[in-house]
Each structure stands twice: as structure tokens, then as C-alpha cells.
Amino acid sequence: MTLPPHPGLAEGPVYLDYNATTPVDPRVAEAMAPHLTHFFGNPSSSHPYGSEPRRALAAARAQVAALVGGRPEELVFTGSGSEADLLALRGAVLASGRPHPHVITQATEHPAILESCRALQRLHGARITILPVDHVGLVQPADLAEALTDDTVLVSVMAANNETGALQPVAELAALAHARGALFHCDAAQAVGKVPLDVQALGVDLLTVVGHKTYAPKGAAALYVRDGVRLEPAAYGGGQEHGLRAGTENVALAVALGAAAELADGELAAGAPARIEALRDDLHRRLAVALPGRVHLNGPERERLPNTLNISIDGTLGHELLAAVPEIAASTGSACHSGAHAPSPVLTAMGNGPERALGALRLSLGRWTTQAEIETAAALLVAAATR
Structure with missing residues (x-):
């Protein structure tokens, strides 16, 4: 299906930073709009003003759960992926x-995981192993x-x-964790909606879903929480979200x-990832052909x-390019501190030296990426790299 142009992308740079954030799909905005105006009630209220919010909340929970193969009662809404990660890690410990x-955990995780682990070590005496x-x-x-021990939780x-x-071998890793009696959490912020995911097939106990990576x-x-998994709540009070938040x-x-999850489910079923993959590979090919021997893929x-x-x-x-x-709107993995650029910790953990890590570009495509944009981006990058 051909989508109309996105109003947020009209006449702007070629957007190749979908892994940083996605534009809100107009269909998602349309679905949520009545709940900012007309349906203002508290979903816990027993009077008529609570009825539609309560129904909508239950429907949304079912939509998100369906996208990842879970049950609605296993889904906890949070305010961010970082919060969901903290609920999983702190809650389990x-x-x-x-x-x-x-x-x-492992060396290329998002800072939300690595910093939560450091906090658990500092505040609760947890022992942390980074693979x-x-x-x-x-x-x-x-x-x-x-690395697994009898104390691994x-x-x-x-x-x-x-x-x-890079797609980790989650199912195999989860099976190893379970064999030693440990729970398994998966931060799936970048994967949900881009590739099919099923919590049952993966065997995970906890899985993070993030809206702004999926056009919400x-x-x-x-946070998906497998039935029977015990977590310490993230916030205490009225008992919403199964008492966890x-x-x-x-x-x-x-x-x-929920609306974004339903759209993503439909796109996955319709084979949308294949269209994106073809565009990505075309961009790679154009750059490699125009810059022979100079373009190196980072990752699998x-x-x-x-x-x-x-x-x-x-x-x-990368930052100069x-x-x-x-x-072009895209990213590098480097961090800028007081004007000095540090190599990406992810690429460094993979064994890359500073020169290769600082030369990296992350070009991430999405729902509104077109063939014309790929051709334009390739030509601009080649021109800049040959000046």
C-alpha cells in the first residue's frame, strides 16, 4: 500500500533516522485524539464517563499484546522504554x-539497561556480569x-x-537462562514492528515495547510480563497496571x-519488511559501487x-560527513562532549578501532522511505565523501 506523504517530513531533509524516533502515523494520531478531548474520564470510574476510557484501555492492551504474542493481562503500560527496562530489572532483582x-547483560545494550544494572549494583548489592x-x-x-550461576536471577x-x-539469538539465550532457573528480559524496543516477534517462541519472561520506535x-x-513472574512495583499506590505501576x-x-501495534501487525503480515530491506540494500550497493573499497559494514x-x-x-x-x-537526517554512534567526539561504545565493544568507529554512519529507514530518497541520499553522501 502506498502511503500519502507524512506532514512532518514534507519538504524536509531525507529522513534516515527511524531508529532514533519515528514520526507519529496520522492514523495513530487520529485514534488517540478523542481521548484527549471527548473521552476524558478516569477508566477506574464506575459512572458513564469511565466506560469508554476503560473499554479503550482494554482494547489497546489486547492490541499490543497480540503484536508480541502475549495475553492482554500480561501487558503493563509504562511511560517509556527506559521505565519498562527499569521495572523489569529492578523489579526482578x-x-x-x-x-x-x-x-x-551484554556490552552493547542500551544505556537504560547498563545504567540500571549499575544502579542495582550500587544500591542493592547486585553482582553484574557484562558479556x-x-x-x-x-x-x-x-x-x-x-557466566550463569545459582545466584543468577x-x-x-x-x-x-x-x-x-544486530539481532541477538534470544531464544537460545533464554533457554540457557531458564535451565539455570533465571528469568530472561529482552529489550525489544528496536525490533518490535520491524521483524516478527513472539514471546512464546522466544521463551522470554519480560519484553520491552516502545511506542516512538513504532510510529506512536x-x-x-x-512491558510484557509473563504470567506468574513476580516483580517489585515501579510505583506504589492505587494498584493500576496489575499493581506494578x-x-x-x-x-x-x-x-x-495499541493503534500503532495493530498497524505494525498488518504491515508485518503484508511483507513490509522486505520492501524496507530492498531499499536498505540498494543504498548500501550504491555507496559501495561509488566508493570502491572504502565502505565497510558494521554488524552482521x-x-x-x-x-x-x-x-x-x-x-x-561520520559527524563531519x-x-x-x-x-540528510541521520546519526552516528559517537558521543559529543565539549566539542570532542568519542567513538561509539557499541562499535568499540565489537573490537573496532577509533578510526573506524568515528567514521560510522547509521542510516535507518522506515515507513515513509522512498526509492527516490535512497537515490538522493546515496548521491549526496558519495559527493561529500569524495570532496
């Missing part, structure tokens, strides 16, 4: 009752098997990396996340998201 809880990754950014199951490994798109507004997210629910954002060639292309171009610095082409 505190609920474990272990005097010396052990948590395992290495190989040269394409994948965790080796043997490394996890060796949780393993947290992302579904897909935000910089390289920022502030809409969720007290506070009157934001029905409008929940409805938005096959086991990655269909929309993500992370490359380093010899003789360039993007600054030279303001007609």
Missing part, C-alpha cells in the same frame, strides 16, 4: 529475595552458559541493537500504542534489522 542477586560480543556484535551462547539481552541492527508518540511504552492510566497514549550481514545500515567510510568522520550533507 528486588522480588527475587536473594541476598546476593546476580544479573547478566562480550563478537566482531559483528552478537553474544555467544557459550559465554552466557559459562535475571539475564537481559536486547532483541536488536539500535546502532547496527513518545511517552507510550509497555500505580497512577491513573494515560488512556490516550495507550490507545496510540544477515542477522540484523531489515531497516538498518551502519557503515564506516574510509577517510571520513553528516554536517556536510544537511539534506
Whole structure:
């Protein structure tokens, strides 16, 4: 299906930063709008003003759960992916009752995971193991098997990396964790809606879903919690969200996340990832042909998201290259502090030296990416790299 142009992208730069955030789909905005105006009631109220918000909240919960293969009662709405990650990690560690809880994660996780682990170590005495990754950014199951102990309460490994798109072997890792009695959490912020995910097939106990990566507004997210998994609540009070996150629910954002999930489910069934993958590979090919021997893929060639292309171009610095082409909106993995650029921790963990890491570009495609935009972006990047 051909979509009309997105109003937020009209006459702007070519947008190749969908992994940073996605534009809100107008159909999502339309679905949530009545809950910002007409349906203002508290979903916990027993009078008529609470009826429609309560119904809409339940429907949204079912839509999001269906996208990841869970049941509605296993879905907890949160305000961000970082909050969902914290609920999973802190909740599991505190609920474990272990005097010396052990948590395992890996080196290329999002800071929401790594910093939560450091906080658990600092505040609750948790022991943290950070697994290495190989040269394409994948965790080796043997490394996890060796790291697991009788005190391990949780393993947290992302579904897909935000910089390289690397898809981790989640099902195999989850099975190893369960064999030692540990829970398994998966931050699927980047993968949900881009590739099919099923919590039953993956065998995960906890899974993070993020709205602004799936064409819903920022502030809409969720945590899948397998039935029977005990977590310490993130907020205490009125018992909303199965007692795990007290506070009157934001029905409008929940409805938005539900609508986005239903659209994503339809796109996956219709084969949309194949269209995106073809555009991504065409962009890669155009750059490689025009800059022979200079373009290097960062991450797996096959086991990655269909929309993500992370490359380093010899003789360039990623931030300088993007600054030279303001007609393209994309990202590097480097961090800028007081004008100095530091190499991407993700690419560094993969064994890349500073030159290759600082030369990296992350080009991520999405729902509104067109063939014409790919051709334009390739021509602009090639021109800038050959000046």
C-alpha cells in the first residue's frame, strides 16, 4: 500500500533516522485524539464517563499484546522504554529475595539497561556480569552458559541493537537462562514492528515495547510480563497496571500504542519488511559501487534489522560527513562532549578501532522511505565523501 506523504517530513531533509524516533502515523494520531478531548474520564470510574476510557484501555492492551504474542493481562503500560527496562530489572532483582542477586547483560545494550544494572549494583548489592560480543556484535551462547550461576536471577539481552541492527539469538539465550532457573528480559524496543516477534517462541519472561520506535508518540511504552513472574512495583499506590505501576492510566497514549501495534501487525503480515530491506540494500550497493573499497559494514550481514545500515567510510568522520550533507537526517554512534567526539561504545565493544568507529554512519529507514530518497541520499553522501 502506498502511503500519502507524512506532514512532518514534507519538504524536509531525507529522513534516515527511524531508529532514533519515528514520526507519529496520522492514523495513530487520529485514534488517540478523542481521548484527549471527548473521552476524558478516569477508566477506574464506575459512572458513564469511565466506560469508554476503560473499554479503550482494554482494547489497546489486547492490541499490543497480540503484536508480541502475549495475553492482554500480561501487558503493563509504562511511560517509556527506559521505565519498562527499569521495572523489569529492578523489579526482578528486588522480588527475587536473594541476598546476593546476580544479573547478566551484554556490552552493547542500551544505556537504560547498563545504567540500571549499575544502579542495582550500587544500591542493592547486585553482582553484574557484562558479556562480550563478537566482531559483528552478537553474544555467544557459550559465554552466557559459562557466566550463569545459582545466584543468577535475571539475564537481559536486547532483541536488536539500535546502532547496527544486530539481532541477538534470544531464544537460545533464554533457554540457557531458564535451565539455570533465571528469568530472561529482552529489550525489544528496536525490533518490535520491524521483524516478527513472539514471546512464546522466544521463551522470554519480560519484553520491552516502545511506542516512538513504532510510529506512536513518545511517552507510550509497555512491558510484557509473563504470567506468574513476580516483580517489585515501579510505583506504589492505587494498584493500576496489575499493581506494578500505580497512577491513573494515560488512556490516550495507550490507545496510540495499541493503534500503532495493530498497524505494525498488518504491515508485518503484508511483507513490509522486505520492501524496507530492498531499499536498505540498494543504498548500501550504491555507496559501495561509488566508493570502491572504502565502505565497510558494521554488524552482521544477515542477522540484523531489515531497516538498518551502519557503515564506516574510509577517510571520513561520520559527524563531519553528516554536517556536510544537511539534506540528510541521520546519526552516528559517537558521543559529543565539549566539542570532542568519542567513538561509539557499541562499535568499540565489537573490537573496532577509533578510526573506524568515528567514521560510522547509521542510516535507518522506515515507513515513509522512498526509492527516490535512497537515490538522493546515496548521491549526496558519495559527493561529500569524495570532496
